[in-house]
Amino acid sequence: MPVVTRIAPSPTGDPHVGTAYVALFNYAFAKRQGGRFVLRVEDTDRARYVAAAEARIIDVLRWLGLAPDEGPGIGGEHGPYRQSERLAIYREHVDRLLAEGHAYRAFETADELDAMRLEQQRRGIDPGYDGRGRGLDPVEQRRRADAGEPHVVRLRTPDEGHTTFHDLLRGDVSVPNAEIRDTVLLKSDGYPTYHLANVIDDHLMGVTHVVRAEEWVVSTPLHVLLYQAFDWTPPVFAHLPLLRNPDANKTKISKRKMDTSAESYRAQGILPEALVNFLATMGWSMPDGREVFTLEEFVAAFDLERVSLGGPVFDLKRLRNLNARYLREVLSLEAVAERVAPWLVERGHDPSDEDYLLDVVDVLRPRAETLAELAEQADYFYVERVSYDADARRRLAAGQSYLEDLEREFSRLEFFDDDAIDDLLHDYVQRQAVPLGKVLMPLRVALTGTSQAPAVVDLVAIMGRGRTLTRLGQALQAIQEGLPDDDPERLKAEAEAAAKAAAAKGKRRPPMPAERS
RNA sequence: GGCCCCUUCGACUAGCGGUUAGGUCACUACCCUUUCAAGGUAGCGGCACGAGUUCGAAUCUCGUAGGGGUCACCA
Numbered sequence: 001m002p003v004v005t006r007i008a009p010s011p012t013g014d015p016h017v018g019t020a021y022v023a024l025f026n027y028a029f030a031k032r033q034g035g036r037f038v039l040r041v042e043d044t045d046r047a048r049y050v051a052a053a054e055a056r057i058i059d060v061l062r063w064l065g066l067a068p069d070e071g072p073g074i075g076g077e078h079g080p081y082r083q084s085e086r087l088a089i090y091r092e093h094v095d096r097l098l099a100e101g102h103a104y105r106a107f108e109t110a111d112e113l114d115a116m117r118l119e120q121q122r123r124g125i126d127p128g129y130d131g132r133g134r135g136l137d138p139v140e141q142r143r144r145a146d147a148g149e150p151h152v153v154r155l156r157t158p159d160e161g162h163t164t165f166h167d168l169l170r171g172d173v174s175v176p177n178a179e180i181r182d183t184v185l186l187k188s189d190g191y192p193t194y195h196l197a198n199v200i201d202d203h204l205m206g207v208t209h210v211v212r213a214e215e216w217v218v219s220t221p222l223h224v225l226l227y228q229a230f231d232w233t234p235p236v237f238a239h240l241p242l243l244r245n246p247d248a249n250k251t252k253i254s255k256r257k258m259d260t261s262a263e264s265y266r267a268q269g270i271l272p273e274a275l276v277n278f279l280a281t282m283g284w285s286m287p288d289g290r291e292v293f294t295l296e297e298f299v300a301a302f303d304l305e306r307v308s309l310g311g312p313v314f315d316l317k318r319l320r321n322l323n324a325r326y327l328r329e330v331l332s333l334e335a336v337a338e339r340v341a342p343w344l345v346e347r348g349h350d351p352s353d354e355d356y357l358l359d360v361v362d363v364l365r366p367r368a369e370t371l372a373e374l375a376e377q378a379d380y381f382y383v384e385r386v387s388y389d390a391d392a393r394r395r396l397a398a399g400q401s402y403l404e405d406l407e408r409e410f411s412r413l414e415f416f417d418d419d420a421i422d423d424l425l426h427d428y429v430q431r432q433a434v435p436l437g438k439v440l441m442p443l444r445v446a447l448t449g450t451s452q453a454p455a456v457v458d459l460v461a462i463m464g465r466g467r468t469l470t471r472l473g474q475a476l477q478a479i480q481e482g483l484p485d486d487d488p489e490r491l492k493a494e495a496e497a498a499a500k501a502a503a504a505k506g507k508r509r510p511p512m513p514a515e516r517s
Numbered sequence: 518g519g520c521c522c523c524u525u526c527g528a529c530u531a532g533c534g535g536u537u538a539g540g541u542c543a544c545u546a547c548c549c550u551u552u553c554a555a556g557g558u559a560g561c562g563g564c565a566c567g568a569g570u571u572c573g574a575a576u577c578u579c580g581u582a583g584g585g586g587u588c589a590c591c592a
Binding site: 009012042048113125127170173174188193216217218219241244246281291309311364368439441444454457 | 518519520521522523524525528529530531539540541542543550551552553554555556584585586587588589590591592
């Protein structure tokens, strides 16, 4: 029997990294076993439903390379794959449970249930549905339902004994039946709850392995009870550890405490390869200890039993570091250039000169952790003129005479290549008898507007004679117009403006160009 | 609080009875160096605790502690 796994997200908002994480492991397990990976949309909560969410989830899965074999908009033999389109199926199965006495209709109102909980709280007993509707005569249940009285359908659960299931990762897990309430299967709006829909769909869709997050462990016995009621064989269960916040207690990953949106990482210039690689190291490791590997390598080596159970903290620093490694080591120069190009366009640049782009990326990629940072630093290679911050102004003013000399020297330089530029610079400082840095820093600032930039020789060589001379001219003009380190008022105003601009920029949502579609 | 699960450096992890407890990120120092990075070298730092089993426990058992999850007509 072929392995079938599934990812069953609820379309309620931003595609969650936790969804991507569980999808990754389901995908890898299915592919490794030569099986199928199914996407099922659990849209049974009308209140939290977000129409656009489904498409965004599919988009994120594709971006990560985790395209499902079956799912809404994809097709497959077991559709429909949206639970809202399977209502008749649930209805039919609920009728069967009702007929066989495994379930009953309960007519308590929300107010009544609230009162019940309050009372339980007051008396200090465990809260939860107490089974008060169980005793109602089935004929009476039917009559009231037919009369249009609002009701839910609940599972009749045993009061004594234990229900046990086998978790592939933790062994047998046993829960006292007294802890398992007569849970709602069908809501009063006719929609199924997760518990009911998930069991029916997994069975009907032929899901062989339910690989999901740890938060489902305690409700799995309830699902087992449902499988028993239907007289179905349950699938194999494996519960993955929960991704955690980087807070002191390592609580379950949450939007409040960190960025949980997969799209957001994409928008920050995190590569899908890096995100997948990072997620794969959450609770899992390569047998040979490799830490950088592709999705294909992950699938080839994947083994559910290597999953470790301690909840892994989602550490941004590690993600960014991994992304940086992809940028400078894993991907080819051409590949990185291809990825950044849309980001440059987004910033208003024209990256169509491929050789220039390659040079720019080559020199910048050891200095950037994300595509966004790379693109941002590339600005000074593409803008018409750079602007100088306060520090840059000081350095320019200090180097005025050198810049004048260099402008002349560069304009006379016959072969404008790396070696020639290097020789020129060294000859010049020797003649002037000044330290190299004293000359190079003003030049660097003139070319880029900032003191933190690649090697000057690289900058000059990449920018070429034309750009170099233009920048030098602009810098000298700026100096003449009085860019003062002698005017504290003006410097202060500049600093404030820069701080304000930086703050505004930080707030703006970063662009997300289409890349690697 | 009841129930369930978990527990190796700050973080991610290797380890599955005998290891100087290994690697990666982060951090620190040094080297390289025209700045910033990158790179190189080194360092810091861990088996939660207590019993038991065993010739021998990070590895097996039990207990304690700590952490997490869950107790909805949400998934």
